[in-house]
Amino acid sequence: MPPEVQSWPSHVLTYRASDLIRYAAASGDFNPIHYDSESARSAGLPGIVVHGMLNMAVVGRYLDMMTQGRYRPREWKARFKGFVQPDQAVRLDGKMKRHDPDGALVVAVTITIVGEVKPALVAEAVLIPSTPRDRDDG
Amino acid sequence: MPSSTSPIGLKSPPKTHVIDSHAIRQFDEAIPLWDGFEGIRPTDSLPWTFPVSLAANPIEGFSLPESGLIHGEQRFRYGRVLEAGMEVTVTSEVVSYKERGDTAFITLLTQGKAADGAMVFESESLLLAKVQ
Numbered sequence: 001m002p003p004e005v006q007s008w009p010s011h012v013l014t015y016r017a018s019d020l021i022r023y024a025a026a027s028g029d030f031n032p033i034h035y036d037s038e039s040a041r042s043a044g045l046p047g048i049v050v051h052g053m054l055n056m057a058v059v060g061r062y063l064d065m066m067t068q069g070r071y072r073p074r075e076w077k078a079r080f081k082g083f084v085q086p087d088q089a090v091r092l093d094g095k096m097k098r099h100d101p102d103g104a105l106v107v108a109v110t111i112t113i114v115g116e117v118k119p120a121l122v123a124e125a126v127l128i129p130s131t132p133r134d135r136d137d138g
Numbered sequence: 139m140p141s142s143t144s145p146i147g148l149k150s151p152p153k154t155h156v157i158d159s160h161a162i163r164q165f166d167e168a169i170p171l172w173d174g175f176e177g178i179r180p181t182d183s184l185p186w187t188f189p190v191s192l193a194a195n196p197i198e199g200f201s202l203p204e205s206g207l208i209h210g211e212q213r214f215r216y217g218r219v220l221e222a223g224m225e226v227t228v229t230s231e232v233v234s235y236k237e238r239g240d241t242a243f244i245t246l247l248t249q250g251k252a253a254d255g256a257m258v259f260e261s262e263s264l265l266l267a268k269v270q
Contacts (some may be wrong), residue, residue: 011172011173011174011175012172012173013170013171013172013173014173015170016170019168019170022167022168023168023169025164025168026161026164026165026167026168026191027165027168027190027191028190028191028193029190031207033205039205042205043205043206044206052209052212053187053190053209053212054168054169056187056212057165057168057169057185057186057187058169058170058172060169060185060186060187061169061171061185061186062172063186064181064183064186065175065181068181069181069182069183072183072186072216072219073186073214073216074215074216075213075214075215075216076186076213076214077211077212077213077214078211078212079210079211080208080209080210080211080212092172130183131219
């Protein structure tokens with residue numbers, strides 16, 4: 001990514017209930033609040049909610065695609081500040097905060113429910129260039 | 139969950155995973171893409187959060203409530219690059235535990251190490267639970 005690029009395009013995504021089941025199977029996170037409405041409601045939620053870690057996985061994919069696989073994280077974190085439900089459109093926004101002299105990129109991404117102001121997820125990552133061994137240029 | 143004895147320092151017995159390429163693909167395919175990008179997989183990068191699928195053994199003497207558990211924050215640090223066929227030994231430890239009112243703030247640190255002891259990943263999860 002050229003250093004002059006300060007922010008990436010925003011993208012909109014709507015999770016389906018089937019996405020949550022697929023993620024539960026792949027990650028091993030079978031907490032019923034992610035697929036069973038009754039369990040979700042008895043936990044005080046309005047209905048089933050998206051795994052926070054699925055939102056974080058989407059952020060990782062977004063950063064990977066925005067940097068075309070040329071960077072990988074050295075470290076990153078996400079704060080889960082609100083719940084996202086299936087069939088609710090969310091927007092991904094990302095920007096580059098800093099390009100360090102050692103080649104690391106510091107970037108920030110948020111996931112916000114469309115129509116709301118406060119993000120449901122706030123992430124920050126320190127990315128380092130992928131070595132040729134890490135990626136396939138083909 | 140104990141509210142009188144501190145669980146800080148309790149650790150799971152190590153669990154060794156052999157990284158399976160099918161599990162990587164299954165995890166990769168479970169991450170939906172945003173509108174207009176469905177079906178596009180332009181990079182071959184390992185999904186960054188894949189280590190969450192490498193579960194640790196239970197921590198003896200410590201259990202999390204089944205309901206009302208909230209994931210507040212998640213951090214990852216990475217060392218050696220994960221790839222299919224690698225052996226990774228995973229342990230999980232309670233590194234912080236605080237109670238404020240009826241809420242417990244628990245930090246679990248999960249570490250993945252390669253067969254030669256090299257750090258592969260560290261995953262730190264801040265969980266919020268109702269004190270029982």
